[in-house]
Amino acid sequence: MSGTYPGRVALTVDNLSLEFRTRAGVVPALDRVQFEVRRGETVGVVGEQGAGKSVTACAVMGLLGAAAWMTHGRIVFGGVDVTRATEPVMQKLRGSEIAMLVQNPRSALNPMRPIGWQIEEVLLHHVSVTRRMVRRQVLKAMARVQIPDAERLYRAYPYELSEELCQRVLMAMALSAQPTLLIADNPTAGFDITAQAAIMDLIKTISLGRDMATLLFTHDLALAAAYCDRMVIMYAGQVVEQAPTAVLLKAPRHPYTAKLIGATLAGLTSWMEIGTIPGHAPDLRGALPPCRFAARCDRRLTTCNTEPLPYTAIEVNHDVACWNPL
Numbered sequence: 555m556s557g558t559y560p561g562r563v564a565l566t567v568d569n570l571s572l573e574f575r576t577r578a579g580v581v582p583a584l585d586r587v588q589f590e591v592r593r594g595e596t597v598g599v600v601g602e603q604g605a606g607k608s609v610t611a612c613a614v615m616g617l618l619g620a621a622a623w624m625t626h627g628r629i630v631f632g633g634v635d636v637t638r639a640t641e642p643v644m645q646k647l648r649g650s651e652i653a654m655l656v657q658n659p660r661s662a663l664n665p666m667r668p669i670g671w672q673i674e675e676v677l678l679h680h681v682s683v684t685r686r687m688v689r690r691q692v693l694k695a696m697a698r699v700q701i702p703d704a705e706r707l708y709r710a711y712p713y714e715l716s717e718e719l720c721q722r723v724l725m726a727m728a729l730s731a732q733p734t735l736l737i738a739d740n741p742t743a744g745f746d747i748t749a750q751a752a753i754m755d756l757i758k759t760i761s762l763g764r765d766m767a768t769l770l771f772t773h774d775l776a777l778a779a780a781y782c783d784r785m786v787i788m789y790a791g792q793v794v795e796q797a798p799t800a801v802l803l804k805a806p807r808h809p810y811t812a813k814l815i816g817a818t819l820a821g822l823t824s825w826m827e828i829g830t831i832p833g834h835a836p837d838l839r840g841a842l843p844p845c846r847f848a849a850r851c852d853r854r855l856t857t858c859n860t861e862p863l864p865y866t867a868i869e870v871n872h873d874v875a876c877w878n879p880l
């Protein structure tokens with residue numbers, strides 16, 4: 555990314571290209587993806603279905619299966635190139651330095667064990683605490699993530715809790731080791747608006763309080779706009795634009811970003827004003843032009859289909875991948 559930001563860089567995704575080799579063909583899921591996240595900063599990676607959000611999140615966690623091949627670039631976290639790290643190194647990073655919140659939090663918990671016991675296990679693994687003292691620490695951890703009535707819920711099973719409370723339990727576990735980087739992959743998908751705000755407020759407060767770097771992966775531009783300092787817009791595996799949130803919303807330079815903003819309800823007074831983006835995201839198994847948005851873009855030039863995509867610093871801290879930006 556161009557320019558400079560205050561704060562230490564926690565994570566660098568540097569020109570990452572990655573493909574899946576499947577029976578149906580090669581799927582180039584990520585194409586030269588690049589962005590940084592700094593301590594104390596919340597960065598939103600925003601894109602519609604198939605943009606490459608989950609693949610990027612899993613790549614950072616070192617959780618991609620054997621079908622995924624990295625063809626270019628690297629991911630640097632705390633001086634370690636995650637893409638080349640051994641599994642024991644990654645296991646150490648996961649859970650201690652990098653924590654993750656997922657969508658459908660209930661399914662990430664063990665349905666057969668009370669939630670207090672599950673938090674206990676994580677605490678005993680990461681923090682130096684005796685078995686006798688662990689219960690008190692668990693109650694503290696539950697209080698930190700604002701789980702009400704913690705004494706009673708200690709022995710509750712995940713099926714007895716709402717998805718929102720299950721997400722708080724995951725947060726209590728994720729934060730027990732004081733991670734530097736929090737990856738939140740659609741953490742509030744399917745939540746009602748109140749639960750969504752409550753979880754996002756909590757993530758934001760804790761991130762700031764602990765000087766954590768937070769990466770929020772979401773398809774919800776309005777949500778990212780409300781909580782993120784910067785946004786990285788992805789389309790079909792490419793980063794098309796990144797900028798501070800206020801700049802991006804006020805003056806988007808990539809045609810896709812502008813359409814995405816026009817397609818959200820925020821700031822509009824009627825449903826009639828919502829724009830749509832004609833066409834579909836490309837099938838990544840087919841032949842792809844250098845700009846993967848070109849087929850849907852009303853500003854496309856011949857070069858968009860023939861020349862490598864330029865990645866231009868339009869202003870300090872504002873980068874756009876487009877031959878004909880707004």
Ligand SMILES: Nc1ncnc2c1ncn2[C@@H]1O[C@H](COP(=O)(O)OP(=O)(O)OP(=O)(O)O)[C@@H](O)[C@H]1O
Binds near residue numbers: 574604605
């Ligand atoms: N294991 C896999 N094998 C083959 N292709 C895959 C695999 N995992 C992901 N992909 C492809 O990679 C691309 C990016 O997928 P990804 O799940 O990261 O998108 P996303 O932005 O997270 O979308 P969503 O919001 O729907 O989760 C898609 O085209 C998807 O089909």
